[in-house]
Structure formats: structure tokens, C-alpha cells
Amino acid sequence: MSQKLRLAVFKFASCDGCQLSLLNAEDELLALAEQVEIAHFAEASSLLGAGPFDIALVEGSITTAHDAERIQQVRQSAKTLITIGACATSGGIQALRNWGDHEEFLRIVYPRPEYIESLATSTPISAHVPVDFELQGCPVNTGQLVGILADVLHQRQIRVPNHSVCRTCKLQGVVCVAVARGVPCLGPITQAGCGALCPRFDRGCYGCFGPVVQANAESLTDWLVQREHQSPAVLVPLLRNFNAQAPAFQASGDRLAAGEMNRGDMP
Amino acid sequence: MSDDSWTIRVGTLTRVEGEGALNVRLRDGHVETVELNIYEPPRFFEAFLRGRPLEDVPDITARICGICPVAYQMSAVHALEAALEIEITPEIRELRRLLYCGEWIESHTLHMHLLHAPDFHGCASGLELARLFPREVQRGLRLKKIGNRLLEILGGRSVHPINVCVGGFYRSPQPLLLQELIPDLEWGVTAAAEATRWVAGFPFPDFVRDYDLIALTPEAEYPFHARTFASSKGTSFSVAEYEKVLEEHQVPHSTALQARRRENAASCLFGPLARIHLNFEHLHPEARTVAEECGIEWPCRNPFQSIVARGIEVVQAFAEALRIIRAYTLPRQSRIPYEPRAGVGMAATEAPRGTLYHRYEVDEAGRIAQAVIIPPTSQNQQQIEEDLREYLPRLLTLEHAEIADHCERLIRTYDPCISCATHFLKFTLERDDSPHVPPDPSLPPD
Incomplete structure (x- = not known):
């Protein structure tokens, strides 16, 4: 060059x-x-x-x-x-x-x-x-x-890994804070790149890397509400922080805030 | 149009954090107005914090500043703990001091080597300076990296650490991980002392001011967090009295509020020069030795020499980090549990560039009812304008571009963080009969 x-x-x-x-x-x-x-x-x-x-x-x-x-x-x-x-x-x-x-x-x-x-x-x-x-x-x-x-x-296509924080946890052998301790965690719907920092430090992911591609935020929030008995008062601020306006987070946060969610139809 | 009035318009102030401009108006050869115009777009933290769970505050306020997020986290947790009447353990307090050491090292070494030192050698950037002083800049980068490493071990990452919570830390660091840093920290004490002696030899303008220096003054340590302030004018006041002694007021030319003494609207200077003056006896012997032998008399009231004060504080931070890590064992609890309750709490801590004050009112459900945040650059902004007013007359015989350059250099000595309160400083110098030229912020040059 x-x-x-x-x-x-x-x-x-x-x-x-x-x-x-x-x-x-x-x-x-x-x-x-x-x-x-x-x-x-x-x-x-x-x-x-x-x-x-x-x-x-x-x-x-x-x-x-x-x-x-x-x-x-x-x-x-x-x-x-x-x-x-x-x-x-x-x-x-x-x-x-x-x-x-x-x-x-x-x-x-x-x-x-x-x-x-x-x-x-x-x-x-x-x-x-x-x-x-x-x-x-x-x-x-x-x-x-x-x-x-x-x-x-070097004129390569730009790429970064596009999997979820959740997968980083599994790769690193980090115990799941959501499953093991019921801590609300956005790891399954959040773009990787942080090295699963929050779960490694015993706290739930707060989504600072924004939604991963094809994030199913509705399914995750339904699961957190129904299975972990988390309230929208906890989950709405969790979705509405540094990436509040990212479409997947926004839609899910707004749906929870409006009280619209699938109740009780989970196994 | 009189002959002794004129206009200067110069570009962008660089090597500071955030966006601002400087407007100077001259009349009959005198400086009429000096306005530090901060046009960093407002982001409304104090507004959108209302109604949020108090647990969110350390993570959210960190985002006010990517250079000093730990300062925001520390002032936030101490203020909220005061509101909730939580007593933290000495072990948690020590770990917070350690985290703050990492931030002082990272922020001060960045400013010394990449932002400020280039001014003394006619360089546009730290990268250019590295061609003249490769060993010194490499040393600075290595020092900075150790500070960042400390932040990573204890906080998870260096920008916006994730491990700080109300009551303590989500997880205590493993002693071994910290102990592995000891050789680097030992090297850091020596290397930071060398770096300080290097910057102490720079050519400083002869410019001494009668500052009202204000800093936190703990009883038995160099300040990060304390409940008492002292002033070089001989007064002291508690953090609870902060808003009685100092007020924030708004000027039309800035999106940052300016702090000043309520009784007489006088400016004050916060930051490393104030801290060293008011806490000299609490410096570690290594830092004190450098302070005594660097050829500067303390108290130092020359803002250009703040680069030396930062160097001394880097030595201090390395020595303090070593002390804490050598004594560290895994604590029984990483954080103090609490129940939400209604209350008001305030706290001040020493961000690298000056004191950072937070006050929160929380409701019985644990939500923020009110937030007040007074960042260091607000505290210093009026002082910066007054210093410029005093400094400008000696510059007026110079070419316009040189005047702007000297003004930028003076502003840079405060390590202003305009994201907290600027980056681009546009500089306009106006004569009395010309129309006021509003700043044209940060257009990319074409």
C-alpha cells in the first residue's frame, strides 16, 4: 500500500x-x-x-x-x-x-x-x-x-462474533446466574463482546452491548416473569438503559410496561 | 470602528474530553469578557434518574464520563449509602480506594503523556511526542496500562466497570489476581517518579494565581472519599454543607453549570494542586520525596505545573495500591445487604480532575426521587475563565493563532472533562464593535 x-x-x-x-x-x-x-x-x-x-x-x-x-x-x-x-x-x-x-x-x-x-x-x-x-x-x-x-x-470484510453473552458464559464455564440463582439476566438476548463480564462477577447481564441478532426478548422476559417471578418493575428498567432504543429491547420493554405479556401459557 | 479593537476567530480546542468553545471580547485593548462556552449537548442524567431503582445509579452515572467512571460510581454509592444509612466495612472501603487508584493512574497518565505534555514540546499529539521522547511516552503508556489492568481485575473493565454496587462490590477479587500485579506496581512507583521528574523539567510560563484551593481532607489518608472539605483560605466545611457554601449557577454561554462560593460568587480551584496542598502530610513517602525534590515549591499556584502534581499523584496511587494489595485478604462479605428506605444522602469524592459531588433523595420503594450531580469541570469552570482573563493581556501582542494556542494550553492544564461538563473548543476573540460571532461547533473541517 x-x-x-x-x-x-x-x-x-x-x-x-x-x-x-x-x-x-x-x-x-x-x-x-x-x-x-x-x-x-x-x-x-x-x-x-x-x-x-x-x-x-x-x-x-x-x-x-x-x-x-x-x-x-x-x-x-x-x-x-x-x-x-x-x-x-x-x-x-x-x-x-x-x-x-x-x-x-x-x-x-x-x-x-x-x-x-x-x-x-x-x-x-x-x-x-x-x-x-x-x-x-x-x-x-x-x-x-x-x-x-x-x-x-487489510481490506477484509469487517466481522465480530455475533453470538450472545449467554454462549460466552457457556464457553467459559460460568455458572448461569439466572438458572442457578434466579437473577434477571439479559445474557440470552445480548450481543457478545464483553467476555460475559457481569455473570463472571456474580451479577446478571444488563445488556450494555445491545441486542444480539434475532434476539427473542419476548420469550426471555416471559420466562423471567413466569418462571422466576420477576416483576416488570425490575425488568423494564433493565431493558431501558444504555440500549433502551435498540428495537428488540424497546419493543420488549414497552410491552412489559404496558402490562402485555403471555401469562401462564408456559409449561 | 476603533483601531484598538479587533476580532479573532480560531478553530477547535483539542486534547480535552468533551466539546466547547472560548469567546473573548476586547474593548480598547482590555479584556472585556471571557466565556468558556461549553456546548456539549445536554444528556439530562439528573432528569432520567428520577424513578429509576437506586441500584441503577452507579452504572448509569458512570456513563457521564468514560475517562472517570469510577469517580461517578464512588460518589454515587457513598451518597446512596448515606441516604440508606448503610455502614460499609473497612475492607470494602479499602477496595474502593484501590479501584480509585486504578482510575487516577489511568486518567492522570493519559493526560500527562498524551494530552498535556505535547504542549511543552510543540507537538500536536502524544503520538508526535513519541517520536521525540520514545522512551518516556512508552513508559507513560505502560504506566497507564497497569492502571487499566487494576481497574479490570477489580472492576471487570477499565471503562464503565461493572463490579461496583450500593453496599460494596458484586464480587471480591481473588487475592492472587491482585498479588500478581505487585511487580508491575513496584515498577510503577519508580517509573511514575521518573515520569514526574521528567515533566517537572518542562518550561513553564511564569503565571501564579491566588487560588482558593479546595479539596477533601480526610484525617489520616490522602483523599478519595471524605466528609470534610478544607480551603487554602483557612475555612473548612462538611459535605452536608456543600450546597450551602457552593452554588451552581447557569450562564447563557454554556450547557455546563458553573460552581462558585455562595457568599461572594468567588471562584475556587479543585483538583491535584488543591489536593496536594491540603493533604501534603498524607502523601506516601515515595510521593512526598518526589514532591520535595522536583524543584517546585508547595503550595504550587501555577496551573501549568498541575502536570507535576498529577505525576506526584500517580506515584501516590501506585504506592497506595501496593499498600492495599499487600494487606488484602478475601473479605467475608463483598457487600452489605440493605432494605430500601426513604432518605437523603450526599457524598463527595476526588475525581482525577477535582471534586465530584452527588446528592440523592430516595423513596421508600428504593427509587430515585431527586438527583443532584456537580462535576469537577463545573467546579473549575469559573476559575478557568478568570485565569484566562488574567493571562490574556500578556498575549495580546502575539499573532491571533498564537493567542488561541496559548489559551488552549491554559485550559488544558485543568484536564477539563467537558463530557462531564467539553472537546472542541472553538476560540473567538471579538472586538467591541463587531457582531457577536456564535461558535460554530465542531464542523468537520473541509
Whole structure:
């Protein structure tokens, strides 16, 4: 390859944790900088290069009218646009406003709400522009992030394992916290990538990597309600956190909140 | 249009966490207004926490900041435990201190090596700095990695750890896993001292301020969590009095609220310079030796030298981590069970960049009725503006781009975390007769 690929990192509404995951690749960081030109990465460098970029990593969700315009320009400047993390991929924790009253939220936090510009919704990047790949996680896994950059660098198809946290537990021989102890756990419907951290630390998965493909959230929540006698008061907040707006979690959380579930028809 | 008034508009402040701008207005050669404009979009944590189970608070508030999630988790659990009248065990408290050591190491070494040090050597980034100082930057990355490793063992992962809960930890770490870190931590004490001596030799602008330094002051240890504050002006107050002594107020140019003293609207400085001044005697001997021998007189009131203070605190964090791990045995219980009850609790802990205050009201069902969160960058924001106002006059003979550059450098010394309260700082310098140019945040350059 004669010319280095040009990498850009852009931030929208977020906590910076996913871009930090790139800076946390201490062993790979200097080597990566040899392989790609880090052309625009405000958290790490004062040299803010102009587009076009080969890869744009986008962190954060769209919560202001200005950001809704800015993401269009980012898309135009980038050959490959990859979203990193739950905010960019599903709207993040700040999407909880979608279930609340935005005006009231403004009043709760700010004495002078009129100074604040903010949209009533927090939406994922894919609601605004075409996205080439979505890396899930709150935060993303540093190894997976470096891996997908290597995929682009070597012109391979980007891929990360698309099985559930539940399967990671089985592979690691972790005792099932749901079956053995009745702890509500989203492991069966959550995308792997964390290394089954929560079950390994004796707690249920809280879904920070978002839904796995073909997640059957209805079946899981029915099982937790009927067999484990978990209440919607516990399960609705569990589904409505960092990926509240991811379709599988949203549908299931809304169904539980509305009191619609299949009662008693389980063996 | 007068001849002695003019406009500067410069790009983006970088190497900070979050998004903001700086607007400066000059009139007749004097600095009229300095506004640190934080336009990081609001995310409404204090609003959507209402009605949530209190158990969710440490995981949710961690997401305010990916750089200092442990600080949020620690202030949250201590405040909620105060509301629920839970007494944690000394063993749990020690493990919390250990977790905080990991975050101080990770956050301080990141800021020292990749964000701040480049300013003293004309570099745009830590990666560029690594070409000039390969050994030093590699050493910094290794120190940072050990901090992250500590967070992983104890917290599960370094960004948004999953092991912290109200009452303690979901699971106590196995002693062997922690003990395996001892050789790295021993290396870290020495290497962090070398790194501190390296940064202490940087060329610092001669800029000394009369700060009201405020930090937590525990009786017998260097602060992470305590119930008492002290000020360099000689006053002290309890965490319960925090909101009586300090207030948050809103300015039109910022989505972050600014903290100041309620009695006289005066600014204060929180963070490593304040902590070292008010807790010097509690530094570990290794950290104290570096502090005494690095050529800086304490109390240090030059914000540019905060990089040295961070280095000293990294030595402190390594030494403290070693102390805790050497004494550690598997505790009988990882957390204290509790029943929900209605109450109000507040707590403050020392995030890497300054004090972080939380207050929660919980209802009898264990749900959050009210949440108040005052992050470190809010605490320091007014001080940053005042420092800029004081610093700017000496810059005005420079080229516009250089003025902006020097202002950015000063802002960076606070390690501002604008996600907690910024990343892009756009800088505008305005003359009195020109129309106010609103910041045009973070457009990708074209």
C-alpha cells in the first residue's frame, strides 16, 4: 500500500469512553499510528486534518439540530463510516428522554432552560445517514475496535462474533446466574463482546452491548416473569438503559410496561 | 470602528474530553469578557434518574464520563449509602480506594503523556511526542496500562466497570489476581517518579494565581472519599454543607453549570494542586520525596505545573495500591445487604480532575426521587475563565493563532472533562464593535 489510510474520529452526544477505548490500546497504539494516518481525532491531536477520510469512527448520538447537520458532512467526508458504541448505534442512555417529557427534563436540570438547545429525541447515527458497520458495546471492546480497524486496513470484510453473552458464559464455564440463582439476566438476548463480564462477577447481564441478532426478548422476559417471578418493575428498567432504543429491547420493554405479556401459557 | 479593537476567530480546542468553545471580547485593548462556552449537548442524567431503582445509579452515572467512571460510581454509592444509612466495612472501603487508584493512574497518565505534555514540546499529539521522547511516552503508556489492568481485575473493565454496587462490590477479587500485579506496581512507583521528574523539567510560563484551593481532607489518608472539605483560605466545611457554601449557577454561554462560593460568587480551584496542598502530610513517602525534590515549591499556584502534581499523584496511587494489595485478604462479605428506605444522602469524592459531588433523595420503594450531580469541570469552570482573563493581556501582542494556542494550553492544564461538563473548543476573540460571532461547533473541517 503506497499511501496510509486516513482515520478520523468524531464525537456527538456521548461520554468519550469509546474513543478512549482506542487510546486504551496501549500495546497497539504506536503501531497503529505507523499503519494509518490519524488525520482527525480531537481528543488525541491538535492537528485536525480535512477530509476525505478512508475511515470515520463515530461516537455518540444525535441530540441537537446542529449535530443532525454535522453528521451529514461527516458521512460525505468518509469512505467507510463505523459507529462505535451504544450511543451511536442505538441512541445511548440519553435516549431515555424519548420516554420522558423533554421540556420537563430541561427544567429539572437547568434553571434557565431557554439557554439550552436540544432536540426532544436522541437518535442513532443510522437514523440519519447510511452506516457501514456498527460496533456495539457500552463501551466498545478495545480488542474488537483494533480488530475492525485491521479488517479495513487489510481490506477484509469487517466481522465480530455475533453470538450472545449467554454462549460466552457457556464457553467459559460460568455458572448461569439466572438458572442457578434466579437473577434477571439479559445474557440470552445480548450481543457478545464483553467476555460475559457481569455473570463472571456474580451479577446478571444488563445488556450494555445491545441486542444480539434475532434476539427473542419476548420469550426471555416471559420466562423471567413466569418462571422466576420477576416483576416488570425490575425488568423494564433493565431493558431501558444504555440500549433502551435498540428495537428488540424497546419493543420488549414497552410491552412489559404496558402490562402485555403471555401469562401462564408456559409449561 | 476603533483601531484598538479587533476580532479573532480560531478553530477547535483539542486534547480535552468533551466539546466547547472560548469567546473573548476586547474593548480598547482590555479584556472585556471571557466565556468558556461549553456546548456539549445536554444528556439530562439528573432528569432520567428520577424513578429509576437506586441500584441503577452507579452504572448509569458512570456513563457521564468514560475517562472517570469510577469517580461517578464512588460518589454515587457513598451518597446512596448515606441516604440508606448503610455502614460499609473497612475492607470494602479499602477496595474502593484501590479501584480509585486504578482510575487516577489511568486518567492522570493519559493526560500527562498524551494530552498535556505535547504542549511543552510543540507537538500536536502524544503520538508526535513519541517520536521525540520514545522512551518516556512508552513508559507513560505502560504506566497507564497497569492502571487499566487494576481497574479490570477489580472492576471487570477499565471503562464503565461493572463490579461496583450500593453496599460494596458484586464480587471480591481473588487475592492472587491482585498479588500478581505487585511487580508491575513496584515498577510503577519508580517509573511514575521518573515520569514526574521528567515533566517537572518542562518550561513553564511564569503565571501564579491566588487560588482558593479546595479539596477533601480526610484525617489520616490522602483523599478519595471524605466528609470534610478544607480551603487554602483557612475555612473548612462538611459535605452536608456543600450546597450551602457552593452554588451552581447557569450562564447563557454554556450547557455546563458553573460552581462558585455562595457568599461572594468567588471562584475556587479543585483538583491535584488543591489536593496536594491540603493533604501534603498524607502523601506516601515515595510521593512526598518526589514532591520535595522536583524543584517546585508547595503550595504550587501555577496551573501549568498541575502536570507535576498529577505525576506526584500517580506515584501516590501506585504506592497506595501496593499498600492495599499487600494487606488484602478475601473479605467475608463483598457487600452489605440493605432494605430500601426513604432518605437523603450526599457524598463527595476526588475525581482525577477535582471534586465530584452527588446528592440523592430516595423513596421508600428504593427509587430515585431527586438527583443532584456537580462535576469537577463545573467546579473549575469559573476559575478557568478568570485565569484566562488574567493571562490574556500578556498575549495580546502575539499573532491571533498564537493567542488561541496559548489559551488552549491554559485550559488544558485543568484536564477539563467537558463530557462531564467539553472537546472542541472553538476560540473567538471579538472586538467591541463587531457582531457577536456564535461558535460554530465542531464542523468537520473541509
